[in-house]
Amino acid sequence: MAQSAAPSGGPTPHHTQPNRDSGSAWASGGTLFAGVLLFVDGVLAVLNGIVGIAKDNVYTHVGHYAYQFSLTSWGWIHLVIGVLLVLTALGIFRGAPWARWIGVFMASISVVANFMWLPYQPVWAFVAIAIGVFVIWSLLTDHPRAHPR
Numbered sequence: 001m002a003q004s005a006a007p008s009g010g011p012t013p014h015h016t017q018p019n020r021d022s023g024s025a026w027a028s029g030g031t032l033f034a035g036v037l038l039f040v041d042g043v044l045a046v047l048n049g050i051v052g053i054a055k056d057n058v059y060t061h062v063g064h065y066a067y068q069f070s071l072t073s074w075g076w077i078h079l080v081i082g083v084l085l086v087l088t089a090l091g092i093f094r095g096a097p098w099a100r101w102i103g104v105f106m107a108s109i110s111v112v113a114n115f116m117w118l119p120y121q122p123v124w125a126f127v128a129i130a131i132g133v134f135v136i137w138s139l140l141t142d143h144p145r146a147h148p149r
Contacts, residue, residue: 030138031100035092037131038103041110042085048124049079065119074117081106081113092139100139107135 052075069077088106091099111132114125 031092031142034103034135034138035089037135038085038092038107039089041128041131041135042082042087042089045078045082045085045110045128047082048121049075049077049082051075052078071120074120077113078117081110085110100142103139104136107132107139111136 052071054075085106088099088103092103111129114128114132118125
């Protein structure tokens with residue numbers, strides 16, 4: 001008869017230990033991907049903002065809309081949000097602890113701004129909202145782990 005690999009009450013062999021990091025390893029990769037998405041979203045928001053500031057006739061003029069600003073104002077809003085998204089992404093790449101929470105906050109701001117931007121660029125606004133939601137989920141599901149000493 002084959003004996004059990006570990007006597008009752010003794011340590012369990014390594015290969016039968018539950019993998020505590022199986023879900024969080026994917027989330028950690030998701031956190032890096034969230035940083036990349038924040039960076040790309042930020043760069044695109046900067047470019048979007050520059051176009052809105054420089055050329056007022058590029059985007060659709062909306063009739064009576066509750067969140068109607070001039071396109072130049074929207075350009076500045078996107079430019080500022082984009083710069084902050086890029087800076088936050090750089091903090092995430094460096095592993096700065098503050099960057100996760102600022103990332104969640106900035107992604108939330110980006111989602112709200114893009115919701116308000118829907119009539120001007122509906123397809124891109126939906127894409128940016130989806131990116132923001134993924135970034136928020138990813139940054140909130142990864143739990144920082146202490147480094148072994």
